[in-house]
Amino acid sequence: MSTSTPPIDFTPSPGAAPPLRRVLAQTDLELRLLLRNGEQLLLTLVIPVILLVGFGTVPLLDLGSGSRVDFLAPGVLALATMSTAFTGQAIGTGFERSYGVLKRLGATPLSRPGLLAAKTLAVLAVQVLQAAVICAVALALGWSPEGGPGGALSAALLMVLATAAFSSLALLMAGTLRAEATLAAANLVYVVLLGLGGVVFPVDRFPAALLSLVEALPITALSTGLRTVLADGAALPLGPVLVLLAWAAVGTVLAGRFFRWE
Protein backbone atom coordinates (compact mmCIF):
# COMPACT_ATOMS: atom_id res chain seq x y z
CA MET A 1 0.00 0.00 0.00
CA SER A 2 2.79 2.39 0.84
CA THR A 3 5.99 0.64 -0.12
CA SER A 4 6.10 1.93 -3.69
CA THR A 5 5.08 5.52 -3.01
CA PRO A 6 7.69 8.26 -2.63
CA PRO A 7 8.45 9.53 0.85
CA ILE A 8 6.52 12.54 2.06
CA ASP A 9 8.14 15.34 4.01
CA PHE A 10 6.24 15.60 7.28
CA THR A 11 8.78 17.92 8.92
CA PRO A 12 6.62 20.26 11.00
CA SER A 13 5.89 23.50 9.21
CA PRO A 14 2.57 24.56 10.66
CA GLY A 15 0.68 27.68 9.71
CA ALA A 16 -2.81 28.83 8.87
CA ALA A 17 -3.70 29.89 5.34
CA PRO A 18 -4.77 33.57 4.99
CA PRO A 19 -8.34 34.09 6.34
CA LEU A 20 -9.90 34.88 2.97
CA ARG A 21 -8.47 31.72 1.41
CA ARG A 22 -9.80 29.63 4.28
CA VAL A 23 -13.31 31.08 3.99
CA LEU A 24 -13.39 30.74 0.20
CA ALA A 25 -12.16 27.14 0.34
CA GLN A 26 -14.94 26.27 2.78
CA THR A 27 -17.50 28.22 0.72
CA ASP A 28 -16.44 26.26 -2.36
CA LEU A 29 -17.00 22.98 -0.53
CA GLU A 30 -20.35 24.10 0.91
CA LEU A 31 -21.55 25.06 -2.59
CA ARG A 32 -20.41 21.77 -4.11
CA LEU A 33 -22.31 19.86 -1.44
CA LEU A 34 -25.44 22.01 -1.84
CA LEU A 35 -25.53 21.71 -5.62
CA ARG A 36 -24.85 17.96 -5.56
CA ASN A 37 -27.59 17.18 -3.05
CA GLY A 38 -30.78 16.13 -4.83
CA GLU A 39 -33.12 16.88 -1.93
CA GLN A 40 -31.61 20.33 -1.53
CA LEU A 41 -32.08 21.10 -5.23
CA LEU A 42 -35.67 19.88 -5.03
CA LEU A 43 -36.24 22.31 -2.19
CA THR A 44 -34.32 25.27 -3.57
CA LEU A 45 -35.20 25.15 -7.27
CA VAL A 46 -37.63 22.45 -8.38
CA ILE A 47 -40.50 23.16 -5.96
CA PRO A 48 -40.44 26.96 -6.41
CA VAL A 49 -40.37 26.62 -10.22
CA ILE A 50 -43.20 24.05 -10.20
CA LEU A 51 -45.32 26.33 -8.02
CA LEU A 52 -44.61 29.28 -10.27
CA VAL A 53 -45.36 27.44 -13.50
CA GLY A 54 -48.25 25.42 -12.06
CA PHE A 55 -50.20 28.20 -10.38
CA GLY A 56 -49.05 30.72 -12.98
CA THR A 57 -50.52 28.89 -15.96
CA VAL A 58 -53.46 26.94 -14.55
CA PRO A 59 -56.26 28.96 -12.87
CA LEU A 60 -56.56 26.66 -9.83
CA LEU A 61 -56.77 29.53 -7.39
CA ASP A 62 -58.55 32.82 -7.35
CA LEU A 63 -55.62 35.18 -6.92
CA GLY A 64 -57.69 38.32 -7.22
CA SER A 65 -57.43 40.86 -9.96
CA GLY A 66 -54.29 41.44 -11.97
CA SER A 67 -51.87 39.08 -13.65
CA ARG A 68 -51.41 35.72 -11.96
CA VAL A 69 -47.65 35.69 -12.46
CA ASP A 70 -47.27 39.26 -11.15
CA PHE A 71 -48.79 38.00 -7.90
CA LEU A 72 -46.92 34.70 -7.81
CA ALA A 73 -43.37 35.74 -8.70
CA PRO A 74 -42.68 37.73 -5.49
CA GLY A 75 -44.22 34.95 -3.38
CA VAL A 76 -42.12 32.28 -5.03
CA LEU A 77 -38.98 34.42 -4.59
CA ALA A 78 -39.84 34.63 -0.89
CA LEU A 79 -40.34 30.85 -0.70
CA ALA A 80 -37.01 30.24 -2.43
CA THR A 81 -35.25 32.54 0.01
CA MET A 82 -36.75 30.66 2.95
CA SER A 83 -36.03 27.21 1.51
CA THR A 84 -32.30 27.93 1.16
CA ALA A 85 -31.64 30.13 4.18
CA PHE A 86 -33.91 28.29 6.60
CA THR A 87 -35.00 24.80 5.58
CA GLY A 88 -31.91 23.65 3.71
CA GLN A 89 -29.50 25.26 6.11
CA ALA A 90 -31.22 23.92 9.24
CA ILE A 91 -31.27 20.35 7.93
CA GLY A 92 -27.72 20.46 6.53
CA THR A 93 -26.20 22.05 9.61
CA GLY A 94 -28.17 19.75 11.93
CA PHE A 95 -26.70 16.65 10.30
CA GLU A 96 -23.21 18.15 10.15
CA ARG A 97 -23.48 18.76 13.85
CA SER A 98 -24.61 15.22 14.61
CA TYR A 99 -21.85 13.74 12.40
CA GLY A 100 -19.21 15.76 14.28
CA VAL A 101 -18.35 17.86 11.21
CA LEU A 102 -18.78 21.17 13.01
CA LYS A 103 -16.59 19.91 15.83
CA ARG A 104 -13.93 18.66 13.40
CA LEU A 105 -13.88 21.95 11.47
CA GLY A 106 -13.64 23.74 14.81
CA ALA A 107 -10.26 22.05 15.27
CA THR A 108 -8.90 23.51 12.00
CA PRO A 109 -7.60 27.03 11.37
CA LEU A 110 -10.96 27.83 9.68
CA SER A 111 -12.42 29.15 12.98
CA ARG A 112 -16.09 29.27 13.84
CA PRO A 113 -16.69 32.78 12.45
CA GLY A 114 -14.96 31.58 9.28
CA LEU A 115 -17.33 28.63 9.04
CA LEU A 116 -20.38 30.87 9.54
CA ALA A 117 -19.06 33.29 6.90
CA ALA A 118 -18.57 30.42 4.46
CA LYS A 119 -22.09 29.08 5.08
CA THR A 120 -23.55 32.57 4.58
CA LEU A 121 -21.63 33.10 1.33
CA ALA A 122 -22.76 29.69 0.04
CA VAL A 123 -26.41 30.49 0.88
CA LEU A 124 -26.17 33.88 -0.85
CA ALA A 125 -24.59 32.30 -3.94
CA VAL A 126 -27.39 29.73 -4.16
CA GLN A 127 -29.96 32.51 -3.74
CA VAL A 128 -28.49 34.48 -6.64
CA LEU A 129 -28.83 31.33 -8.77
CA GLN A 130 -32.41 30.77 -7.54
CA ALA A 131 -33.42 34.38 -8.18
CA ALA A 132 -31.95 34.23 -11.70
CA VAL A 133 -33.85 31.02 -12.56
CA ILE A 134 -37.14 32.13 -10.97
CA CYS A 135 -37.03 35.59 -12.58
CA ALA A 136 -36.22 34.03 -15.97
CA VAL A 137 -39.15 31.59 -15.71
CA ALA A 138 -41.48 34.34 -14.44
CA LEU A 139 -40.49 36.70 -17.27
CA ALA A 140 -41.10 33.90 -19.75
CA LEU A 141 -44.60 33.54 -18.27
CA GLY A 142 -45.24 37.23 -18.85
CA TRP A 143 -44.16 38.75 -15.53
CA SER A 144 -43.82 42.53 -15.64
CA PRO A 145 -42.21 43.68 -12.40
CA GLU A 146 -42.80 47.27 -11.33
CA GLY A 147 -40.45 49.68 -9.63
CA GLY A 148 -37.50 49.61 -12.04
CA PRO A 149 -33.93 49.39 -10.71
CA GLY A 150 -34.95 50.97 -7.38
CA GLY A 151 -37.58 48.26 -6.95
CA ALA A 152 -35.02 45.56 -7.70
CA LEU A 153 -32.66 47.07 -5.13
CA SER A 154 -35.42 47.21 -2.51
CA ALA A 155 -36.32 43.59 -3.29
CA ALA A 156 -32.68 42.53 -2.89
CA LEU A 157 -32.48 44.36 0.43
CA LEU A 158 -35.61 42.58 1.70
CA MET A 159 -34.19 39.23 0.64
CA VAL A 160 -30.88 39.88 2.39
CA LEU A 161 -32.71 40.89 5.60
CA ALA A 162 -34.87 37.79 5.34
CA THR A 163 -31.78 35.66 4.79
CA ALA A 164 -30.31 37.00 8.03
CA ALA A 165 -33.55 36.21 9.87
CA PHE A 166 -34.02 32.74 8.35
CA SER A 167 -30.35 31.77 8.74
CA SER A 168 -30.24 32.68 12.41
CA LEU A 169 -33.45 30.71 13.03
CA ALA A 170 -32.03 27.77 11.06
CA LEU A 171 -28.86 27.76 13.17
CA LEU A 172 -30.91 28.10 16.35
CA MET A 173 -32.85 24.97 15.40
CA ALA A 174 -29.84 23.01 14.09
CA GLY A 175 -27.72 23.93 17.07
CA THR A 176 -30.18 22.91 19.74
CA LEU A 177 -32.29 19.98 18.46
CA ARG A 178 -31.25 16.48 17.40
CA ALA A 179 -30.64 16.18 13.66
CA GLU A 180 -33.73 14.00 13.13
CA ALA A 181 -35.90 16.46 15.07
CA THR A 182 -34.46 19.34 13.04
CA LEU A 183 -35.27 17.48 9.82
CA ALA A 184 -38.88 16.97 10.86
CA ALA A 185 -39.38 20.43 12.34
CA ALA A 186 -37.72 22.28 9.45
CA ASN A 187 -39.92 20.48 6.91
CA LEU A 188 -43.03 21.13 9.01
CA VAL A 189 -42.21 24.83 9.30
CA TYR A 190 -41.59 24.94 5.54
CA VAL A 191 -45.01 23.49 4.71
CA VAL A 192 -46.89 25.59 7.30
CA LEU A 193 -45.21 28.81 6.20
CA LEU A 194 -45.74 27.92 2.54
CA GLY A 195 -49.46 27.74 3.30
CA LEU A 196 -49.76 30.70 5.65
CA GLY A 197 -47.13 33.10 4.44
CA GLY A 198 -48.67 34.65 1.36
CA VAL A 199 -46.52 32.63 -1.01
CA VAL A 200 -49.26 31.40 -3.31
CA PHE A 201 -52.39 32.18 -1.25
CA PRO A 202 -53.17 35.87 -0.62
CA VAL A 203 -53.05 36.59 3.12
CA ASP A 204 -55.91 39.10 3.03
CA ARG A 205 -58.33 36.16 2.90
CA PHE A 206 -57.48 35.25 6.50
CA PRO A 207 -59.79 36.45 9.32
CA ALA A 208 -58.58 39.66 10.95
CA ALA A 209 -57.48 37.98 14.20
CA LEU A 210 -55.30 35.50 12.32
CA LEU A 211 -54.06 38.12 9.90
CA SER A 212 -52.08 40.11 12.46
CA LEU A 213 -50.41 36.90 13.59
CA VAL A 214 -49.65 35.83 10.03
CA GLU A 215 -48.23 39.24 9.18
CA ALA A 216 -45.69 38.87 11.99
CA LEU A 217 -44.20 35.78 10.30
CA PRO A 218 -40.90 36.37 8.50
CA ILE A 219 -42.12 34.63 5.33
CA THR A 220 -45.21 36.89 5.19
CA ALA A 221 -43.12 39.97 5.78
CA LEU A 222 -40.89 38.98 2.89
CA SER A 223 -43.64 37.95 0.46
CA THR A 224 -45.82 41.01 1.13
CA GLY A 225 -42.76 43.25 1.14
CA LEU A 226 -41.62 41.90 -2.23
CA ARG A 227 -45.15 42.20 -3.59
CA THR A 228 -45.42 45.83 -2.44
CA VAL A 229 -42.19 46.64 -4.25
CA LEU A 230 -42.39 44.45 -7.34
CA ALA A 231 -46.15 44.19 -8.01
CA ASP A 232 -47.35 47.59 -6.77
CA GLY A 233 -44.18 49.52 -7.58
CA ALA A 234 -44.30 51.14 -4.15
CA ALA A 235 -41.37 52.25 -1.96
CA LEU A 236 -39.67 49.89 0.49
CA PRO A 237 -42.40 49.20 3.11
CA LEU A 238 -41.38 49.87 6.71
CA GLY A 239 -43.56 47.18 8.38
CA PRO A 240 -42.01 44.13 6.73
CA VAL A 241 -38.52 45.60 7.19
CA LEU A 242 -39.12 45.94 10.93
CA VAL A 243 -40.59 42.44 11.19
CA LEU A 244 -37.56 40.93 9.43
CA LEU A 245 -35.13 42.97 11.54
CA ALA A 246 -36.86 41.81 14.71
CA TRP A 247 -36.68 38.13 13.69
CA ALA A 248 -33.02 38.51 12.72
CA ALA A 249 -32.21 40.14 16.07
CA VAL A 250 -34.09 37.55 18.14
CA GLY A 251 -32.73 34.64 16.08
CA THR A 252 -29.14 35.88 16.28
CA VAL A 253 -29.26 36.48 20.03
CA LEU A 254 -30.84 33.09 20.73
CA ALA A 255 -28.58 31.19 18.32
CA GLY A 256 -25.52 32.89 19.80
CA ARG A 257 -26.71 31.92 23.26
CA PHE A 258 -27.92 28.34 22.72
CA PHE A 259 -26.05 26.98 19.67
CA ARG A 260 -24.10 23.81 20.52
CA TRP A 261 -21.31 22.77 18.18
CA GLU A 262 -21.66 19.09 19.05
Next chain:
Amino acid sequence: MDTPAVEVTDLVKRYGDVTAVAGLSFTAARGAVTALLGPNGAGKTSTIEICEGFRRADAGRVRVLGLDPVRDSRALKPRVGVMPQSGGVPTGVRAGEWLRLMAALHARPVPPEALLERLGLSAVERTPFRRLSGGQQQRLSLAAAVIGRPELVFLDEPTAGLDPQARMATWELIGDLRAAGVGVVLTTHYMEEAERLSDHVVIIDHGRVVADGPTSDLTRGGQELRFRTRTGLDVSALAAALPAGCAVAEHGAGHYTVTCADPAGPSPGLVATVTTWCAAHDVIPEDLRVHRRTLEDVFLELTGRDLRN
Protein backbone atom coordinates in the same frame (compact mmCIF):
# COMPACT_ATOMS: atom_id res chain seq x y z
CA MET B 1 10.82 24.80 22.67
CA ASP B 2 11.64 23.24 26.03
CA THR B 3 8.06 22.65 27.06
CA PRO B 4 6.75 19.12 26.48
CA ALA B 5 4.25 18.43 23.70
CA VAL B 6 1.56 17.69 26.29
CA GLU B 7 1.59 18.22 30.01
CA VAL B 8 -1.46 17.07 31.98
CA THR B 9 -1.58 17.57 35.74
CA ASP B 10 -4.29 16.29 38.10
CA LEU B 11 -6.93 16.37 35.38
CA VAL B 12 -10.53 15.78 36.44
CA LYS B 13 -13.55 15.45 34.14
CA ARG B 14 -17.07 14.60 35.29
CA TYR B 15 -20.25 13.94 33.33
CA GLY B 16 -23.05 14.37 35.84
CA ASP B 17 -22.43 11.79 38.55
CA VAL B 18 -19.87 9.89 36.51
CA THR B 19 -16.20 10.76 36.98
CA ALA B 20 -14.53 9.90 33.68
CA VAL B 21 -11.11 11.30 34.55
CA ALA B 22 -10.10 11.25 38.21
CA GLY B 23 -6.86 13.14 38.80
CA LEU B 24 -4.83 12.05 35.80
CA SER B 25 -1.28 13.26 35.12
CA PHE B 26 1.19 12.49 32.34
CA THR B 27 3.69 14.14 30.05
CA ALA B 28 4.19 13.51 26.33
CA ALA B 29 7.53 14.50 24.81
CA ARG B 30 7.90 16.39 21.54
CA GLY B 31 8.80 14.30 18.53
CA ALA B 32 7.93 11.05 20.29
CA VAL B 33 4.99 8.65 20.15
CA THR B 34 2.99 8.46 23.38
CA ALA B 35 0.24 5.85 23.70
CA LEU B 36 -2.66 6.25 26.09
CA LEU B 37 -3.60 2.63 26.66
CA GLY B 38 -6.63 1.48 28.56
CA PRO B 39 -9.88 -0.47 28.47
CA ASN B 40 -13.08 1.01 27.10
CA GLY B 41 -14.39 3.70 29.39
CA ALA B 42 -11.01 4.30 31.02
CA GLY B 43 -11.11 8.02 30.21
CA LYS B 44 -8.78 8.06 27.19
CA THR B 45 -11.06 9.92 24.82
CA SER B 46 -12.14 12.45 27.47
CA THR B 47 -8.48 13.16 28.17
CA ILE B 48 -7.53 13.56 24.53
CA GLU B 49 -10.58 15.74 23.81
CA ILE B 50 -9.62 18.06 26.64
CA CYS B 51 -6.12 18.30 25.17
CA GLU B 52 -7.70 19.12 21.79
CA GLY B 53 -9.73 21.92 23.36
CA PHE B 54 -13.07 20.25 22.60
CA ARG B 55 -13.95 19.78 26.25
CA ARG B 56 -13.20 21.78 29.35
CA ALA B 57 -11.57 20.20 32.35
CA ASP B 58 -13.43 20.33 35.68
CA ALA B 59 -10.11 20.56 37.49
CA GLY B 60 -6.42 20.26 36.81
CA ARG B 61 -4.04 21.82 34.36
CA VAL B 62 -3.47 20.97 30.70
CA ARG B 63 -0.76 22.46 28.49
CA VAL B 64 -0.31 21.62 24.84
CA LEU B 65 2.93 22.90 23.30
CA GLY B 66 3.09 25.08 26.39
CA LEU B 67 -0.31 26.67 25.71
CA ASP B 68 -3.81 26.38 27.17
CA PRO B 69 -5.97 24.35 24.74
CA VAL B 70 -9.08 26.47 25.34
CA ARG B 71 -7.69 29.95 25.91
CA ASP B 72 -4.98 29.69 23.24
CA SER B 73 -6.98 27.59 20.80
CA ARG B 74 -6.50 30.01 17.91
CA ALA B 75 -2.72 29.80 18.18
CA LEU B 76 -2.79 26.03 18.64
CA LYS B 77 -5.14 25.04 15.80
CA PRO B 78 -2.63 25.35 12.94
CA ARG B 79 0.03 23.55 14.99
CA VAL B 80 -2.01 20.55 16.14
CA GLY B 81 -3.60 17.85 13.97
CA VAL B 82 -6.67 15.99 15.20
CA MET B 83 -8.13 12.62 14.22
CA PRO B 84 -11.44 11.93 15.98
CA GLN B 85 -12.51 8.41 16.82
CA SER B 86 -15.12 8.46 14.06
CA GLY B 87 -17.02 10.78 11.78
CA GLY B 88 -16.21 14.45 11.50
CA VAL B 89 -16.60 14.45 7.72
CA PRO B 90 -19.74 15.46 5.74
CA THR B 91 -21.28 12.27 4.33
CA GLY B 92 -21.56 13.65 0.79
CA VAL B 93 -18.03 15.02 0.48
CA ARG B 94 -15.58 13.17 -1.78
CA ALA B 95 -12.34 11.92 -0.26
CA GLY B 96 -10.21 14.19 -2.47
CA GLU B 97 -12.39 17.25 -1.85
CA TRP B 98 -12.12 16.88 1.90
CA LEU B 99 -8.36 16.57 1.82
CA ARG B 100 -7.99 19.51 -0.56
CA LEU B 101 -10.13 21.63 1.78
CA MET B 102 -7.95 20.65 4.74
CA ALA B 103 -4.85 21.51 2.69
CA ALA B 104 -6.31 24.90 1.70
CA LEU B 105 -6.80 25.83 5.35
CA HIS B 106 -3.04 25.54 6.00
CA ALA B 107 -0.11 27.59 4.81
CA ARG B 108 2.37 24.87 3.74
CA PRO B 109 0.42 21.60 3.47
CA VAL B 110 1.59 18.22 2.28
CA PRO B 111 0.34 17.78 -1.33
CA PRO B 112 -3.08 16.07 -1.00
CA GLU B 113 -2.48 13.74 -3.96
CA ALA B 114 0.73 12.39 -2.42
CA LEU B 115 -1.03 11.71 0.85
CA LEU B 116 -3.98 10.01 -0.88
CA GLU B 117 -1.58 7.76 -2.76
CA ARG B 118 0.47 7.05 0.34
CA LEU B 119 -2.61 5.89 2.24
CA GLY B 120 -4.03 3.88 -0.64
CA LEU B 121 -6.94 6.27 -1.23
CA SER B 122 -6.18 7.43 -4.80
CA ALA B 123 -8.71 5.01 -6.28
CA VAL B 124 -11.52 6.38 -4.10
CA GLU B 125 -10.55 10.05 -4.48
CA ARG B 126 -13.94 10.81 -6.09
CA THR B 127 -15.98 8.55 -3.78
CA PRO B 128 -18.32 10.22 -1.26
CA PHE B 129 -17.37 9.68 2.37
CA ARG B 130 -20.49 7.62 3.14
CA ARG B 131 -19.54 5.06 0.46
CA LEU B 132 -16.00 4.55 1.77
CA SER B 133 -15.28 1.44 3.81
CA GLY B 134 -14.67 1.92 7.53
CA GLY B 135 -10.94 1.53 6.99
CA GLN B 136 -10.89 4.08 4.17
CA GLN B 137 -12.82 6.55 6.32
CA GLN B 138 -10.26 6.08 9.11
CA ARG B 139 -7.34 6.66 6.75
CA LEU B 140 -8.96 9.77 5.29
CA SER B 141 -9.37 11.11 8.82
CA LEU B 142 -5.72 10.35 9.53
CA ALA B 143 -4.66 12.10 6.33
CA ALA B 144 -6.71 15.17 7.30
CA ALA B 145 -4.98 15.24 10.69
CA VAL B 146 -1.46 15.35 9.25
CA ILE B 147 -1.88 17.35 6.03
CA GLY B 148 -1.15 20.72 7.63
CA ARG B 149 2.40 19.67 8.68
CA PRO B 150 1.55 19.95 12.40
CA GLU B 151 4.02 19.76 15.28
CA LEU B 152 1.76 17.46 17.22
CA VAL B 153 -1.09 15.12 16.30
CA PHE B 154 -3.78 13.56 18.48
CA LEU B 155 -5.04 10.27 17.06
CA ASP B 156 -8.03 8.75 18.83
CA GLU B 157 -7.98 4.99 18.10
CA PRO B 158 -6.34 5.39 14.69
CA THR B 159 -6.46 1.69 13.80
CA ALA B 160 -9.77 0.60 15.35
CA GLY B 161 -11.46 -1.77 12.94
CA LEU B 162 -8.74 -1.66 10.27
CA ASP B 163 -7.74 -4.71 8.25
CA PRO B 164 -4.08 -5.83 8.61
CA GLN B 165 -2.82 -4.00 5.50
CA ALA B 166 -4.49 -0.75 6.45
CA ARG B 167 -3.20 -1.08 10.00
CA MET B 168 0.31 -1.59 8.69
CA ALA B 169 0.01 1.51 6.46
CA THR B 170 -1.16 3.53 9.45
CA TRP B 171 1.71 2.26 11.59
CA GLU B 172 4.21 3.15 8.87
CA LEU B 173 2.79 6.64 8.59
CA ILE B 174 3.02 7.13 12.35
CA GLY B 175 6.63 5.94 12.15
CA ASP B 176 7.33 8.53 9.45
CA LEU B 177 5.74 11.29 11.53
CA ARG B 178 7.95 10.36 14.45
CA ALA B 179 11.04 10.28 12.24
CA ALA B 180 10.16 13.75 10.94
CA GLY B 181 9.96 15.09 14.49
CA VAL B 182 6.17 15.24 14.82
CA GLY B 183 4.87 14.46 18.30
CA VAL B 184 2.13 11.82 18.31
CA VAL B 185 -0.33 11.17 21.12
CA LEU B 186 -2.61 8.24 20.35
CA THR B 187 -5.17 6.20 22.22
CA THR B 188 -5.51 2.51 21.71
CA HIS B 189 -6.65 -0.63 23.41
CA TYR B 190 -4.41 -2.76 21.23
CA MET B 191 -1.41 -3.81 23.30
CA GLU B 192 0.54 -4.81 20.22
CA GLU B 193 0.04 -1.37 18.75
CA ALA B 194 1.23 0.43 21.86
CA GLU B 195 4.21 -1.89 22.16
CA ARG B 196 5.26 -1.54 18.54
CA LEU B 197 4.67 2.13 17.96
CA SER B 198 5.23 4.04 21.10
CA ASP B 199 8.24 5.41 22.92
CA HIS B 200 6.18 5.96 26.00
CA VAL B 201 3.06 4.28 27.34
CA VAL B 202 0.55 5.68 29.80
CA ILE B 203 -1.79 2.97 31.05
CA ILE B 204 -5.13 4.39 32.17
CA ASP B 205 -7.89 2.67 34.10
CA HIS B 206 -10.94 4.17 35.77
CA GLY B 207 -9.73 7.66 34.91
CA ARG B 208 -6.36 7.26 36.60
CA VAL B 209 -2.83 6.47 35.46
CA VAL B 210 -1.92 3.00 36.67
CA ALA B 211 1.46 2.79 34.92
CA ASP B 212 3.53 5.30 33.03
CA GLY B 213 6.95 4.93 31.47
CA PRO B 214 9.08 4.12 28.47
CA THR B 215 7.62 1.08 26.73
CA SER B 216 10.80 -0.95 27.28
CA ASP B 217 10.80 -0.19 31.03
CA LEU B 218 7.23 -1.36 31.47
CA THR B 219 7.91 -4.73 29.92
CA ARG B 220 11.34 -5.21 31.52
CA GLY B 221 11.78 -7.78 34.27
CA GLY B 222 9.12 -10.16 35.36
CA GLN B 223 10.21 -12.85 32.92
CA GLU B 224 9.10 -16.27 33.94
CA LEU B 225 9.63 -19.89 33.02
CA ARG B 226 6.54 -21.69 31.78
CA PHE B 227 5.86 -25.33 31.04
CA ARG B 228 3.04 -27.79 30.83
CA THR B 229 2.86 -31.35 32.13
CA ARG B 230 0.60 -33.65 34.15
CA THR B 231 -1.39 -31.99 36.87
CA GLY B 232 -0.68 -32.36 40.59
CA LEU B 233 3.07 -31.83 40.53
CA ASP B 234 4.55 -31.19 44.00
CA VAL B 235 5.24 -27.48 43.47
CA SER B 236 6.71 -26.95 46.94
CA ALA B 237 9.25 -29.73 46.34
CA LEU B 238 10.26 -28.08 43.05
CA ALA B 239 10.46 -24.65 44.72
CA ALA B 240 12.71 -26.10 47.42
CA ALA B 241 15.17 -27.19 44.73
CA LEU B 242 15.35 -23.66 43.27
CA PRO B 243 17.38 -20.64 44.41
CA ALA B 244 15.89 -18.45 47.11
CA GLY B 245 13.30 -15.95 45.88
CA CYS B 246 11.80 -18.26 43.27
CA ALA B 247 8.21 -19.46 43.40
CA VAL B 248 6.32 -22.15 41.51
CA ALA B 249 2.60 -22.16 40.85
CA GLU B 250 0.14 -24.28 38.90
CA HIS B 251 -2.38 -22.31 36.83
CA GLY B 252 -5.24 -24.38 35.56
CA ALA B 253 -4.68 -28.06 35.05
CA GLY B 254 -1.01 -28.78 34.40
CA HIS B 255 0.22 -25.28 33.51
CA TYR B 256 3.18 -24.25 35.66
CA THR B 257 5.08 -20.98 36.06
CA VAL B 258 8.38 -20.41 37.79
CA THR B 259 8.95 -16.79 38.77
CA CYS B 260 12.02 -15.37 40.45
CA ALA B 261 12.71 -12.06 42.16
CA ASP B 262 15.90 -11.57 40.13
CA PRO B 263 15.13 -8.58 37.87
CA ALA B 264 17.39 -10.02 35.17
CA GLY B 265 14.88 -12.83 34.73
CA PRO B 266 15.42 -16.58 34.61
CA SER B 267 19.10 -17.49 34.35
CA PRO B 268 20.44 -20.39 32.24
CA GLY B 269 21.22 -22.09 35.56
CA LEU B 270 17.57 -21.85 36.61
CA VAL B 271 16.45 -23.54 33.38
CA ALA B 272 18.98 -26.34 34.03
CA THR B 273 17.83 -26.74 37.65
CA VAL B 274 14.18 -27.04 36.63
CA THR B 275 14.85 -29.57 33.87
CA THR B 276 17.16 -31.59 36.15
CA TRP B 277 14.46 -31.74 38.81
CA CYS B 278 11.94 -32.79 36.18
CA ALA B 279 14.26 -35.52 34.90
CA ALA B 280 14.76 -36.82 38.46
CA HIS B 281 10.99 -36.98 38.93
CA ASP B 282 10.25 -38.52 35.52
CA VAL B 283 8.42 -35.41 34.37
CA ILE B 284 8.58 -34.22 30.77
CA PRO B 285 8.21 -30.37 30.71
CA GLU B 286 6.25 -29.77 27.51
CA ASP B 287 6.25 -26.32 25.84
CA LEU B 288 9.04 -25.21 28.15
CA ARG B 289 9.87 -21.57 27.46
CA VAL B 290 11.21 -18.40 28.99
CA HIS B 291 8.34 -15.98 28.66
CA ARG B 292 9.18 -12.33 28.25
CA ARG B 293 6.63 -10.06 29.83
CA THR B 294 4.50 -8.25 27.25
CA LEU B 295 2.60 -5.05 27.60
CA GLU B 296 -0.50 -7.24 27.65
CA ASP B 297 0.72 -8.94 30.83
CA VAL B 298 1.43 -5.57 32.43
CA PHE B 299 -1.92 -4.31 31.31
CA LEU B 300 -3.88 -7.28 32.63
CA GLU B 301 -1.96 -7.27 35.90
CA LEU B 302 -2.79 -3.62 36.42
CA THR B 303 -6.34 -3.40 35.12
CA GLY B 304 -7.56 -6.85 36.14
CA ARG B 305 -9.23 -9.49 34.03
CA ASP B 306 -12.84 -8.36 34.44
CA LEU B 307 -14.70 -7.79 31.22
CA ARG B 308 -15.50 -4.16 30.45
CA ASN B 309 -18.18 -3.00 28.13
